[in-house]
Structures are given as structure tokens and as C-alpha cells.
Amino acid sequence: MAGLTSAAFLAKSRHSVLLLEKNEKVGGCVNSFQRDGYVFDGGIRAVENSGVLLPMLRQLDIEMELVKNDVSIGLGDEVITLRNIDSLADYQNLLAKCFPGDAGDIDTMFSAIRRISGYMDVLYGIDNPLFLDMKKDRKYLVKVLLPWLVRYLMTIRKIERLKEPVRVFLDRISDNESLVDIIAQHFFRDTPAFFALGYLKIYLDYYYPKGGVQMLPNSLVKRISDLGGEIRVSTEVKAVDPQLRQLSDEEGNTYAYKKLIWAADLKTLYRVLNLDSIEDGRIKASIVARTKAMADKKGGESVFTLYLCVDLDRQYFADIATEHLFYTPYLRGLSTAHQIGVSSKEETARSLKEYFKYNTYEIACPVLRDPDLAPPGKTGLIISTLFDYAVAREVFDKGWYEEFKLLSENTIVDILNETIYPGIKDRIVGQFSSTPLTLLREHGNSEGAITGWAFTNQEIPAETRLPRIANSVKTPIPDVFQAGQWTFSPSGLPISIITGKLAADAVRKSL
Ligand SMILES: Cc1cc2nc3c(=O)[nH]c(=O)nc-3n(C[C@H](O)[C@H](O)[C@H](O)COP(=O)(O)OP(=O)(O)OC[C@H]3O[C@@H](n4cnc5c(N)ncnc54)[C@H](O)[C@@H]3O)c2cc1C
Structure with missing residues (x-):
């Protein structure tokens, strides 16, 4: 969303814009996909306005259908809905x-x-x-x-x-x-x-784009194209040469720029940067210092997500909660659970079960916002919980990844079957899951982070002071700006849009 926002505003001011995206479609953490007739959202489940999203769409003359997204909170067998303050x-x-x-x-x-x-x-x-x-x-x-x-x-x-x-x-x-x-x-x-x-x-300020959250990036794509901007998908930037002001992709194609806005994982930028090409010693030193400042810093927690295709009508779910539920099945709380151990398969299985039992789930139900998002009489559910990248990585390295995924999926189903969705277990017609490793692979964000830097870092290598947010788009690299969730903390969708606009403004000014 940061890159798309920058591109749209620059195209609107009649600059020549090229947006490069490594995946087959744009949107990054704002995406939807189809499986067996069900539409699922793979990243953010609904979008908050925060005085940012709607004005951005208006200023870009983008019209899209957004429906209100009501959030419920559930504890044990009680659910309340947040409708107003x-x-x-x-x-x-x-x-x-x-x-x-x-x-x-x-x-x-x-x-x-x-x-x-x-x-x-x-x-x-x-x-x-x-x-x-x-x-x-x-x-x-x-x-x-x-x-x-x-x-x-x-x-x-x-x-x-x-x-x-x-x-x-x-x-x-x-x-x-x-x-x-x-x-x-x-x-x-x-x-x-x-x-x-x-x-x-x-x-209270969440909306859902009809058709799935992917409709939001899609609407920006259309606007950028209408304004004469160019978007190339399936093009991963593999090298940045700041002296030549040139990017290269994995095929060896090169792209010249006057100004570059980097709107993806920041560690990747410094990894693919050709430092040797920089002649000015002072600039080189500040780039090296910036690289060092980030080297031992971690991305924030990621999520484990279970996707379910269920042979139950959406009314079953509407009778329990709204389309977007934060649910805690048991009141004991997560700090009573042991850390997830990975020394043996048995220990991992035991501690995972405890972790999932006492955790809180974000449960989204796309078909409750838009009846076209699942086959008639059926419902797709997106169920996620915060999850540590390091655990998923270790399990993967030990060769237990597929078993871990299946165990996690089945544990979550059992918990929900025992609590908020009685009988759901027998009505599941399809299930699959994603982990922090999936998110790392899909979006390229360090540790599969979903909103930039972890708050546990001793020092967060990004601007954290709201009055200075305009500084967040600057880099020590000549003619290179940055935008997105890694540039300001705390972050999320509105910050990606804001920094995308700020970067576009900075580029316009410098040109
Ligand atoms: C499960 C989940 C739930 C969330 N819930 C919320 C929420 O409730 N509220 C909220 O505010 N935020 C939420 N977020 C976070 C929010 O979606 C993100 O912070 C925001 O969308 C990030 O946008 P971005 O443009 O900064 O980065 P990204 O979405 O990460 O986009 C970066 C893009 O760059 C591409 N890319 C990476 N490397 C390269 C390369 N070398 N060459 C070319 N392209 C590359 C990626 O493929 C991607 O498309 C959630 C995210 C997830 C995943």
C-alpha cells in the first residue's frame, strides 16, 4: 500500500512512474485469494480509515464499495459487539x-x-x-x-x-x-x-472492500494506469546501484531512476545495495552505520493462520458474532502457558496445545460482509493468532514443518469446536494454513512481520515520534526515499499510506 500510494500520487502530479512488484499481484499484506470458490484475505482482514484511507481515496478520485465492518469481542461463551463508543x-x-x-x-x-x-x-x-x-x-x-x-x-x-x-x-x-x-x-x-x-x-473505524481486501490495491492499480503510471509484477529487485541510479531484477533487466522510493522490507534494501559504487566516503559511512543499526533488530510477531471451508450457512456464524471477532476461549491467560519448546517433537506438541488453548484469535468471515465470497450455503473462515517466527523456523529446520502445521490446525479446530463453534469439526470440507514462513516468502518482510519492527527491540531503528513522521521517509542513500511499515513505529495500514504520500511529496519537492 505504501508503494501504490506513492506511485498514485506521483502519477497524479504527472511524473513518469514505474512500480516494480516481486509477486504476480500487488498489495503485499493487503491481499485476497480464491480457493475452491471461497475468497480469503491473506493479510489484513479489514481496513481501518483512521482519517487516512477515505481521504486518500477521495484525493485520488478513486471510488470503491466499502461496507462497515463490525468487530465483536468474545470471552468463553459470551460475545459483545463494538458498535459505537x-x-x-x-x-x-x-x-x-x-x-x-x-x-x-x-x-x-x-x-x-x-x-x-x-x-x-x-x-x-x-x-x-x-x-x-x-x-x-x-x-x-x-x-x-x-x-x-x-x-x-x-x-x-x-x-x-x-x-x-x-x-x-x-x-x-x-x-x-x-x-x-x-x-x-x-x-x-x-x-x-x-x-x-x-x-x-x-x-469502530474498520471497513471491508466488497469483493475482498484485494479490491483496495486493485483500485489503486487501475488509477495509476489511468494516470499513465506503469506497474510491472513478477519483477523482484535484486540490486540497487545508487551511483548509476539503476535497479536490476532477477533476469538482469535494468531500470534507471531519477528518484527511488523503496517501499518494502528495509533490511533487503541495504542487502541489495551496491555500496562499493558509492564514491563519497561520508555518505558511505552513514549507510554503513544505518545497516549496522538494523542488523540485530527483529521484525514484530507474525501470525499462524488457519483457513477453513465449512459446510454451514453464514447464518450459523452470524448468530454467534459479527464478521470480525476477537475471541479468547479460556480465561486463564497466555502467561500461564509454557513457552513453545522445540527440543523434541513431543515437547513441541504439548506446548503448542497449551499455547493455542490460552491464546486469543482473530476470526474473520468474508461471506458475512459480501455473500459472493463463498459458495451458496457455505462459509469460509480465517482464524489467526500471533505466532513467533523463530518457532516456525526451528520446526522447519528440524523437518517437522508439515506435522507442526497439521497439529496446529487440528488443535485450533478442536478448541473452537469445544467452545464458540460447537459441531464445526464435522462440517469442515477443506482446511489449510499459513505460518510466519509463508508471510516471509510472500511479502519478503523480515521474520514474516506483519507491522514492521518488533516493540521488543532495545531501540527501534525507525522514527517513533509522530510530530517527526515526515523524517521517516529519508534515507542516507542519495536519491533514495523509503516508505511503508518499516519506516515508522508503531505502524500498520494507515502508516503505510501516510508514509507513501510523504515519500511522494518528498520526491516531488526534490525533483
Ligand atoms: C495477517 C495480517 C493482519 C493485519 N492486520 C492489520 C490491522 O488490523 N490493522 C493494521 O493497521 N494493519 C494490519 N496489518 C498490517 C498491514 O497490512 C501492513 O502494515 C501494511 O499493509 C504494509 O504495507 P506496506 O506497503 O508497508 O508493505 P507490504 O505490504 O509488505 O508491501 C511490500 C511489497 O513489496 C514487495 N516486495 C518485497 N521485496 C521486493 C523486491 N525485492 N522487489 C520487488 N517487490 C518487493 C512485496 O511483495 C510487497 O508487495 C496486518 C497484516 C497482516 C499480514
């Missing part, structure tokens, strides 16, 4: 019902969540000014934007103080580890408190 009370009551001895702590947590939701309202409550035409919209500038800017600057300061890991933040409020787990295990390890607790507000 008042639904926070339903989530609070659900937790209080599940943890009756902790109502006071839950109150304290929810007053923090409400306060942070208020900050999110300021951050994302208006259309991001980056996607507005200030010359055309003077009234908006004076009436909306300037008053907002004052509130924004005050909010940013408050957010800066809430960067500690969400777990540390919640542990100060409650010593009930299970309660803290149930809230915190929705998020990556060490996710900053404001980002994690503000997410409940972001859940």
Missing part, C-alpha cells in the same frame, strides 16, 4: 462478569481506555490534512484544521507519556495476571500502552 461499557461489563473479584481494577483500566480513546479521537477524528487540498479548502483550514491543530499538539504530548508497554501499564493497575493477559494478549509483545488501549476506538 458506548459499547466500551459492554466490554467492561463482560470483563467484570468474567472476573467478578476485579471490578475495581477493571473500572480503573476502562477510565484509562476512555481517556486514550479521547486522544485517538483527536488524532484520527478529522481527515488527515496530508490528503486535503488546502488551496481549494480554505474554509476547512480555518474552521476545522487550525482549531484541531491546537488540540493535536496537546494530545501528542500526552501520548508521548504513554509509550510504556501495555503490560507494564496494566500490571500497575491489577495483579490478576489472567485479567491483564486477556486484555494485553490481543497485541504484540511490548506494544506501547496508548497504541494498544486506543485500538478499541480504532475497531
Whole structure:
């Protein structure tokens, strides 16, 4: 989405644009695919607006059909739906019902969540000014934007103080580890408190493109082509020569550039960069320093995803939850489970079962948003949980990968059959899964990361200060800019779009 955004805005300003994509189709982490008549989303399950997506589409004159995507949260056999900000009370009551001895702590947590939701309202409550035409919209500038800017600057300061890991933040409020787990295990390890607790507000702002999330990148492809830009798929960039200002692909074809925006995994850029061609010693030194700063840094957690084709009508699922459910089958919490061990197959099997039992699942059901996304009377489900790349890698290296996948798939099916979807096990007509290794192979992102750098890195090798986000697109390499999920943290779809636009603006300015 970062590369597509940059390309679309540059094509719109009549620059000559070429976008190179290694896969057969564009979209990266925003993709859908078909299997036996079912449409599944392979990356992000629905898209949040965050004051970014819709204004971006509008500014590019892209029309596409988006349906509202309602998020549910389930614990054990209870499910609530987040329909508006008042639904926070339903989530609070659900937790209080599940943890009756902790109502006071839950109150304290929810007053923090409400306060942070208020900050999110300021951050994302208006259309991001980056996607507005200030010359055309003077009234908006004076009436909306300037008053907002004052509130924004005050909010940013408050957010800066809430960067500690969400777990540390919640542990100060409650010593009930299970309660803290149930809230915190929705998020990556060490996710900053404001980002994690503000997410409940972001859940209210999710949409689903009719036809699958792939329709979003597809609509950008069409717009880029209409504007005269060129896209070449199945073209993997294998070398960047900054002195010659030239890229090469795996076939040895070369592509000259005036300016390059790198919108993929950042370690890959520095790996394929021909450093020897750079003559200026100072520039070379800063590139070497940047490469070193990233060398031992890790991508964030990835996901294990189970795809199910089920011989049950979509109404069965609609009666249980909405199209997008975050479900925790058991209340014990993940921190009571042992780490996944890989010293023997038996240990891996035992610890995996525990890991899956006490975890939280993101369950998406495309056919509940668009009836055309599964054969009549049938339903496709996408069920995922956070998963560590290192475990999948080790299992692969030991030769147990296929067994591990099957065991994980069947364990998850058993858990859901016992809890939220009774009887589903006997109605499955197809199943398959993806792991962090699949995501690494598909998108080329280090450790199969789904939103850039891990929060557990001692220092995150990207810009983390929102007021300085414009800096995030700069690199020490002459005429090379960067965009996407590796350039700013915390990241995700809106950051990829924002940095894509910022990189396009920087290129336009420098040209
Ligand atoms: C399962 C899942 C769930 C998610 N859920 C959410 C969510 O709820 N909310 C949210 O905000 N975000 C979510 N995300 C993250 C979000 O989708 C990504 O952060 C965002 O889409 C990344 O976009 P990007 O353009 O920065 O990078 P990518 O999508 O990684 O795109 C990079 C592109 O570069 C291509 N490429 C890589 N190397 C090369 C090369 N050498 N030559 C040519 N092309 C190359 C890749 O094939 C890919 O198409 C999720 C992601 C996943 C996978």
C-alpha cells in the first residue's frame, strides 16, 4: 500500500512512474485469494480509515464499495459487539462478569481506555490534512484544521507519556495476571500502552472492500494506469546501484531512476545495495552505520493462520458474532502457558496445545460482509493468532514443518469446536494454513512481520515520534526515499499510506 500510494500520487502530479512488484499481484499484506470458490484475505482482514484511507481515496478520485465492518469481542461463551463508543461499557461489563473479584481494577483500566480513546479521537477524528487540498479548502483550514491543530499538539504530548508497554501499564493497575493477559494478549509483545488501549476506538473505524481486501490495491492499480503510471509484477529487485541510479531484477533487466522510493522490507534494501559504487566516503559511512543499526533488530510477531471451508450457512456464524471477532476461549491467560519448546517433537506438541488453548484469535468471515465470497450455503473462515517466527523456523529446520502445521490446525479446530463453534469439526470440507514462513516468502518482510519492527527491540531503528513522521521517509542513500511499515513505529495500514504520500511529496519537492 505504501508503494501504490506513492506511485498514485506521483502519477497524479504527472511524473513518469514505474512500480516494480516481486509477486504476480500487488498489495503485499493487503491481499485476497480464491480457493475452491471461497475468497480469503491473506493479510489484513479489514481496513481501518483512521482519517487516512477515505481521504486518500477521495484525493485520488478513486471510488470503491466499502461496507462497515463490525468487530465483536468474545470471552468463553459470551460475545459483545463494538458498535459505537458506548459499547466500551459492554466490554467492561463482560470483563467484570468474567472476573467478578476485579471490578475495581477493571473500572480503573476502562477510565484509562476512555481517556486514550479521547486522544485517538483527536488524532484520527478529522481527515488527515496530508490528503486535503488546502488551496481549494480554505474554509476547512480555518474552521476545522487550525482549531484541531491546537488540540493535536496537546494530545501528542500526552501520548508521548504513554509509550510504556501495555503490560507494564496494566500490571500497575491489577495483579490478576489472567485479567491483564486477556486484555494485553490481543497485541504484540511490548506494544506501547496508548497504541494498544486506543485500538478499541480504532475497531469502530474498520471497513471491508466488497469483493475482498484485494479490491483496495486493485483500485489503486487501475488509477495509476489511468494516470499513465506503469506497474510491472513478477519483477523482484535484486540490486540497487545508487551511483548509476539503476535497479536490476532477477533476469538482469535494468531500470534507471531519477528518484527511488523503496517501499518494502528495509533490511533487503541495504542487502541489495551496491555500496562499493558509492564514491563519497561520508555518505558511505552513514549507510554503513544505518545497516549496522538494523542488523540485530527483529521484525514484530507474525501470525499462524488457519483457513477453513465449512459446510454451514453464514447464518450459523452470524448468530454467534459479527464478521470480525476477537475471541479468547479460556480465561486463564497466555502467561500461564509454557513457552513453545522445540527440543523434541513431543515437547513441541504439548506446548503448542497449551499455547493455542490460552491464546486469543482473530476470526474473520468474508461471506458475512459480501455473500459472493463463498459458495451458496457455505462459509469460509480465517482464524489467526500471533505466532513467533523463530518457532516456525526451528520446526522447519528440524523437518517437522508439515506435522507442526497439521497439529496446529487440528488443535485450533478442536478448541473452537469445544467452545464458540460447537459441531464445526464435522462440517469442515477443506482446511489449510499459513505460518510466519509463508508471510516471509510472500511479502519478503523480515521474520514474516506483519507491522514492521518488533516493540521488543532495545531501540527501534525507525522514527517513533509522530510530530517527526515526515523524517521517516529519508534515507542516507542519495536519491533514495523509503516508505511503508518499516519506516515508522508503531505502524500498520494507515502508516503505510501516510508514509507513501510523504515519500511522494518528498520526491516531488526534490525533483
Ligand atoms: C495477517 C495480517 C493482519 C493485519 N492486520 C492489520 C490491522 O488490523 N490493522 C493494521 O493497521 N494493519 C494490519 N496489518 C498490517 C498491514 O497490512 C501492513 O502494515 C501494511 O499493509 C504494509 O504495507 P506496506 O506497503 O508497508 O508493505 P507490504 O505490504 O509488505 O508491501 C511490500 C511489497 O513489496 C514487495 N516486495 C518485497 N521485496 C521486493 C523486491 N525485492 N522487489 C520487488 N517487490 C518487493 C512485496 O511483495 C510487497 O508487495 C496486518 C497484516 C497482516 C499480514
